[in-house]
Amino acid sequence: EPEVTQTPSHQVTQMGQEVILRCVPISNHLYFYWYRQILGQKVEFLVSFYNNEISEKSEIFDDQFSVERPDGSNFTLKIRSTKLEDSAMYFCASSEGLGTSGAMEQYFGPGTRLTVT
Amino acid sequence: QKEVEQDPGPLSVPEGAIVSLNCTYSNSAFQYFMWYRQYSRKGPELLMYTYSSGNKEDGRFTAQVDKSSKYISLFIRDSQPSDSATYLCAMSVGGGSYIPTFGRGTSLIVHP
Numbered sequence: 001e002p003e004v005t006q007t008p009s010h011q012v013t014q015m016g017q018e019v020i021l022r023c024v025p026i027s028n029h030l031y032f033y034w035y036r037q038i039l040g041q042k043v044e045f046l047v048s049f050y051n052n053e054i055s056e057k058s059e060i061f062d063d064q065f066s067v068e069r070p071d072g073s074n075f076t077l078k079i080r081s082t083k084l085e086d087s088a089m090y091f092c093a094s095s096e097g098l099g100t101s102g103a104m105e106q107y108f109g110p111g112t113r114l115t116v117t
Numbered sequence: 118q119k120e121v122e123q124d125p126g127p128l129s130v131p132e133g134a135i136v137s138l139n140c141t142y143s144n145s146a147f148q149y150f151m152w153y154r155q156y157s158r159k160g161p162e163l164l165m166y167t168y169s170s171g172n173k174e175d176g177r178f179t180a181q182v183d184k185s186s187k188y189i190s191l192f193i194r195d196s197q198p199s200d201s202a203t204y205l206c207a208m209s210v211g212g213g214s215y216i217p218t219f220g221r222g223t224s225l226i227v228h229p
Contacts, residue, residue: 004160033216042121043161043205043219056216091160100168103215104149108160 002026004109006092012115013082021077021112023092031097032075033106034067036060036088043091049075050097082116089113120144123206123220132229136193140206140220143187147208150182151217152191155203164191164204168211196227 005024013019025032034046047057049067066078075094079086089111096102123140130136138152149168153161167173170184179192189208193200203224207217 042221043207045216045218048216056214093160100211100215104151104166104209105163106217108162110158110160 006109010113023075025094029094031095033093035091038088121220127224129226138191146210148211149209151207153205
């Protein structure tokens with residue numbers, strides 16, 4: 001069964017450093033998403049991406065964040081200058097995006113745990 | 118007032134029990150109601166979603182939505198140890214945006 005994959009599974013970085021989190025969405029999916037989950041808190045939407053541009057973003061997704069689809073398979077989240085409060089689990093998701101069910105059925109990856117020290 | 122409220126639990130039940138998981142919400146614009154299951158160290162997995170009020174059944178799982186009370190439920194019949202996970206409710210307004218707003222999740226433990 002196709003699945004969303006994410007690398008690395010755990011990333012440790014120092015405050016102020018740039019990190020890139022990588023995701024490979026399901027191959028025939030058209031919409032891609034990033035979410036984050038701070039330990040013990042809710043899953044929060046960051047950004048959605050369609051047709052090589054951002055379609056929606058939350059207030060969390062400020063200028064320090066960016067997303068890119070550098071090739072036909074990868075989808076990346078870059079955090080330019082990490083802060084302690086960026087420590088969280090980051091989930092990538094993808095959906096077909098066709099019709100209501102296609103938009104609703106988002107498939108999540110296993111996540112990347114980001115630890116900022 | 119928080120948009121989506123969900124008791125974090127944990128909820129511990131014996132195998133075979135009927136489990137009831139619930140969420141309340143404040144935003145009357147929500148039209149789509151979802152339940153996700155999240156195993157430890159995994160991403161959320163969509164179990165089912167419903168549109169507006171009513172019931173939906175899928176195997177041992179039944180989702181109920183009462184929009185007048187802003188209250189949704191997930192029932193699990195004949196619960197199994199493999200159902201032990203965190204269950205997240207989520208909601209979206211639809212109309213072109215299906216981005217879910219999640220609850221905190223309820224940790225469910227089904228013991229043999």
